[in-house]
Amino acid sequence: MESRQLATTVLVGKKPIMNYVLACLTTIQSGSNEVIIKARGRAISRAVDVVQILQNRFFKDLKVKDIKIGTEQVQSQTGQTLNVSTIEITVSR
Numbered sequence: 001m002e003s004r005q006l007a008t009t010v011l012v013g014k015k016p017i018m019n020y021v022l023a024c025l026t027t028i029q030s031g032s033n034e035v036i037i038k039a040r041g042r043a044i045s046r047a048v049d050v051v052q053i054l055q056n057r058f059f060k061d062l063k064v065k066d067i068k069i070g071t072e073q074v075q076s077q078t079g080q081t082l083n084v085s086t087i088e089i090t091v092s093r
Contacts, residue, residue, distance in 0.1 A: 008032050012039035012047040020050045024091075025058060033092055034065065040072060040086040051089055059093060066090040 008027045012020050024035050039047035055062045068088040076082050 008034075009036045009038055010050075012037060012043045012050060014043065017046055017049050017053065020046070021053050021058075024050065024054055028059070028093065035091050037089045037091065038087070041084045044085060044087045047087055047089060051091060054091065061093055062091050063093070064089060065092045 010020055010023045010027070020037070024037065027035050037047050037050055051064065066088075067090075070086045070088075071083050072086050073081050074084050
């Protein structure tokens with residue numbers, strides 16, 4: 001039976017992009033073959049930037065294995081139900 005590590009997830013938010021790039025680099029350097037980069041709402045573009053920086057600057061052999069997009073319903077502070085877009089990008093070496 002093939003031994004395979006579980007993919008590690010990096011949740012992208014409002015911090016600087018290089019913080020998330022560093023988290024992905026650390027995960028890959030520690031032996032994980034896959035990293036899942038998740039974001040929602042306005043952070044989606046930041047998640048795409050993280051993947052592009054990883055591919056262009058650090059790992060030329062990094063491949064985008066899967067991209068999932070969706071919508072989550074969240075409650076606003078006023079009680080309204082809002083639809084928020086989500087993205088989940090799986091990259092592997």
